[in-house]
Amino acid sequence: MTANSNSNQKVKAAVFKFTCCAGCQFALLHFFDQQVETLELLDFVYFKMARRKELDEPYELAFIEGGVSAPEHIEQLKAIRKQAKTLVAFGACAAHGGVPAIKDWQTEIDVEERAYPDPLLVSSMKVSPVDEFVKVDHYLRGCPIDEVEFMEMIRSIAADKRPYVREHPVCLECKLKNNICILLMREGVQESMCLGPVTRGGCRVVCTSNMRACFGCRGPMSNPNIAEMVRTFKGKGFSGKDIEMRFTEYAGLSAEFREGARAYYERKAPYYKRKAA
Amino acid sequence: MVKSTPRALKLENLNILIDAVSQKYRTYGPVAKDGENAWEEVKADGELSLGCAATMLPAKHILQPVRLDLYSFKSSGGFQIEEPGFDEKIALFGVSPCDVNAILALDRVFGGRFVDPYYWQRRENALIVASNCTESAEESFCTSWDTGPELYSDYDLLITELADGYLLEVGSQRGKVVVNGLNLPGATQEDLKEKASRLDAARAATKKRLPVPPDDLHQLFEERYDHPIWVPNAEVCFSCGNCTFSCPTCFCFDIRDEVKPSRKEGVRNLEWDSCQLLEFAEVAHHANFRRLRIDRFKHRTIHKLSWMKQQYGLTGCVGCGRCVRWCPSWPVRRGRITSLADPVEIIADMLEPPEKVEGVERPGGVIV
Ligand code: SF4
Ligand code: SF4
Ligand code: SF4
Ligand code: SF4
Ligand code: SF4
Numbered sequence: 311m312t313a314n315s316n317s318n319q320k321v322k323a324a325v326f327k328f329t330c331c332a333g334c335q336f337a338l339l340h341f342f343d344q345q346v347e348t349l350e351l352l353d354f355v356y357f358k359m360a361r362r363k364e365l366d367e368p369y370e371l372a373f374i375e376g377g378v379s380a381p382e383h384i385e386q387l388k389a390i391r392k393q394a395k396t397l398v399a400f401g402a403c404a405a406h407g408g409v410p411a412i413k414d415w416q417t418e419i420d421v422e423e424r425a426y427p428d429p430l431l432v433s434s435m436k437v438s439p440v441d442e443f444v445k446v447d448h449y450l451r452g453c454p455i456d457e458v459e460f461m462e463m464i465r466s467i468a469a470d471k472r473p474y475v476r477e478h479p480v481c482l483e484c485k486l487k488n489n490i491c492i493l494l495m496r497e498g499v500q501e502s503m504c505l506g507p508v509t510r511g512g513c514r515v516v517c518t519s520n521m522r523a524c525f526g527c528r529g530p531m532s533n534p535n536i537a538e539m540v541r542t543f544k545g546k547g548f549s550g551k552d553i554e555m556r557f558t559e560y561a562g563l564s565a566e567f568r569e570g571a572r573a574y575y576e577r578k579a580p581y582y583k584r585k586a587a
Numbered sequence: 588m589v590k591s592t593p594r595a596l597k598l599e600n601l602n603i604l605i606d607a608v609s610q611k612y613r614t615y616g617p618v619a620k621d622g623e624n625a626w627e628e629v630k631a632d633g634e635l636s637l638g639c640a641a642t643m644l645p646a647k648h649i650l651q652p653v654r655l656d657l658y659s660f661k662s663s664g665g666f667q668i669e670e671p672g673f674d675e676k677i678a679l680f681g682v683s684p685c686d687v688n689a690i691l692a693l694d695r696v697f698g699g700r701f702v703d704p705y706y707w708q709r710r711e712n713a714l715i716v717a718s719n720c721t722e723s724a725e726e727s728f729c730t731s732w733d734t735g736p737e738l739y740s741d742y743d744l745l746i747t748e749l750a751d752g753y754l755l756e757v758g759s760q761r762g763k764v765v766v767n768g769l770n771l772p773g774a775t776q777e778d779l780k781e782k783a784s785r786l787d788a789a790r791a792a793t794k795k796r797l798p799v800p801p802d803d804l805h806q807l808f809e810e811r812y813d814h815p816i817w818v819p820n821a822e823v824c825f826s827c828g829n830c831t832f833s834c835p836t837c838f839c840f841d842i843r844d845e846v847k848p849s850r851k852e853g854v855r856n857l858e859w860d861s862c863q864l865l866e867f868a869e870v871a872h873h874a875n876f877r878r879l880r881i882d883r884f885k886h887r888t889i890h891k892l893s894w895m896k897q898q899y900g901l902t903g904c905v906g907c908g909r910c911v912r913w914c915p916s917w918p919v920r921r922g923r924i925t926s927l928a929d930p931v932e933i934i935a936d937m938l939e940p941p942e943k944v945e946g947v948e949r950p951g952g953v954i955v
Contacts, residue, residue, distance in 0.1 A: 347847075347848050347849075348848045350848065351848050462845075464848075465846065465847075465848055468848070469846065469850055474843060477865070477866055478828070478864050478866065479825070479826075479827045479828070479864075481825075481827040481828065481829050481915070482827070482828055482832065482861070482864070485644065485653075485828070485829060485832035485833065485859075486653040486654065486832070486858075486859060488620075488625050488626070488627070488643055488644045488648065489621075489643070490620055490621040490622065490623045490625065490643055491643075491829070491913055491915070493915050494912070494913065494915060495621070495622060495623065506827075507825040507827045507829075507915050508825065521621065532864075532865045532866065533826060533865045533880065534825075535823070535824065535825045535826065535880070538822075538823050538824070538825055538916055539825070541823075542915060542916065542917070545917065
């Protein structure tokens with residue numbers, strides 16, 4: 311039995327932030343307006359954005375927000391994993407590195423020199439998703455996380471069952487909403503570079519419903535056809551650079567999207583060489 | 588459906604009829620949306636976009652909603668079930684002939700050995716105002732199945748656009764009730780002639796055709812089930828399901844329970860599903876009957892073009908052209924850029940001599 315088998319007892323939960331914009335925590339804060347009943351299943355013993363309280367209690371459920379980008383993060387993360395019965399990668403950055411991982415496509419010293427007056431004073435690393443270092447039980451993908459999916463996750467964890475998390479492409483939800491397909495309808499503009507056919511859904515298509523292309527913030531679907539996506543963009547006249555940028559915006563560290571980004575260029579970034587070896 | 592002698596009337600403008608229908612029914616029809624047409628609720632004095640150009644989703648999402656709460660359940664004080672029920676009357680205004688034929692196929696699927704009450708609670712009282720196609724979209728091939736551009740039966744009301752208005756034919760008692768009291772003039776012999784010549788023109792304008800007679804399809808797919816062309820076709824398929832969600836005869840759905848935090852109550856709901864998705868045929872222990880993309884691609888194609896006919900007696904493809912339009916994959920076949928999901932192209936693929944197949948060329952060129 312994991313988390314909580316007694317329904318009267320709340321699950322003690324903690325929210326930890328690593329390298330990210332904290333937008334997913336912020337989204338969670340907003341869920342409290344709507345979903346009190348479900349959130350009552352949890353007792354947040356540590357949630358910095360919501361209340362000024364240090365971590366002084368044990369917890370069973372850990373939400374990890376953000377990617378790993380410094381050596382000390384690894385130790386912290388491993389300590390959390392030891393304590394938590396259930397660990398959830400919370401948001402695009404924890405799941406796939408997210409936006410901060412754009413820097414992974416350049417050499418670290420270039421990035422450090424641009425960001426800090428004296429690079430010798432900092433010890434930064436390539437950004438990695440959380441599951442590079444610890445075992446992750448569940449993923450809440452997206453930038454930011456989706457409310458419906460979050461609530462399903464909480465109810466499932468509290469009931470000790472497997473959560474229903476969509477592995478299907480974004481296109482599915484686009485069709486269910488009767489949206490006109492922008493990949494097929496629009497030409498030449500960035501808004502037509504829709505990653506929906508290879509991206510995992512569950513976001514309730516906030517982007518494509520507003521005529522914005524899906525930029526893949528939830529990472530790859532269960533069996534994406536990346537090569538075909540690249541060919542499609544190329545057929546629409548987009549350059550290798552455009553395609554690379556689209557694939558690396560939010561989930562470039564996933565094996566599948568990396569394949570899409572690399573379809574044109576041999577990158578210099580040592581991270582990828584290492585992973586490929 | 589009630590059959591009565593069609594009574595032909597003349598309609599000056601569509602709004603007279605839309606008003607009459609929407610007074611009695613919640614009315615849906617094809618309306619313009621982001622440069623395309625989509626089936627949505629028709630607002631009072633709203634404009635309809637009739638014509639052959641296939642809408643985004645077909646009207647099936649009104650008869651079988653994409654998501655539907657079937658019933659809620661409670662376990663406090665004995666197990667109780669509550670069904671929301673549905674007593675609204677809906678009208679589908681401007682259904683094209685191919686889509687009416689698709690609805691007839693759905694009727695068989697949901698009304699055969701197992702009757703689906705959730706479909707029928709909408710379908711039973713639905714008023715079908717069909718609309719003959721006086722023009723032809725390049726994706727459609729309804730003439731090959733004889734599912735269009737003209738509808739011969741199974742409508743409550745049928746409209747055909749004429750130069751100076753519409754011909755309105757009454758096909759059922761239900762339809763008659765709607766037009767009674769509108770004091771519409773009868774159609775003249777000229778009007779009927781104009782209808783015939785317009786539909787002949789639409790028939791002639793439908794250039795896309797199945798390369799073999801429909802009756803030969805079963806044998807073709809049996810014989811060529813292992814044709815090598817499936818391999819390059821499946822290779823460029825996204826397994827995205829767009830071809831099935833947009834198909835008016837696809838009927839597959841998933842059923843899930845959503846349990847409330849108290850774990851004492853919940854809702855059982857339905858959501859559309861597609862055989863193109865990896866998880867569709869997954870059972871316990873992650874066993875999967877169609878794990879391979881090629882198996883899923885084959886399944887959809889053959890289910891539409893052959894198996895549905897075997898099982899339900901009506902074709903699973905009515906030639907509406909939606910899958911052609913909304914498939915995101917466009918390989919080069921026979922020197923032309925084609926839609927991967929296009930049934931006509933897939934059948935043409937099947938007819939290629941197996942030993943000649945080398946692979947499909949892509950407009951974007953080959954990448955490694
Ligand atoms: S807009 Fe994008 S997500 Fe939506 S159907 Fe088209 S390709 Fe798929
Ligand atoms: S449409 Fe794509 S980019 Fe937008 S929220 Fe959904 S997964 Fe993210
Ligand atoms: S298979 Fe394609 S053309 Fe045939 S009915 Fe379905 S969507 Fe229309
Ligand atoms: S083609 Fe696939 S989704 Fe459509 S009815 Fe057949 S099995 Fe269902
Ligand atoms: S045939 Fe086209 S629409 Fe159908 S699953 Fe494959 S890529 Fe998607």
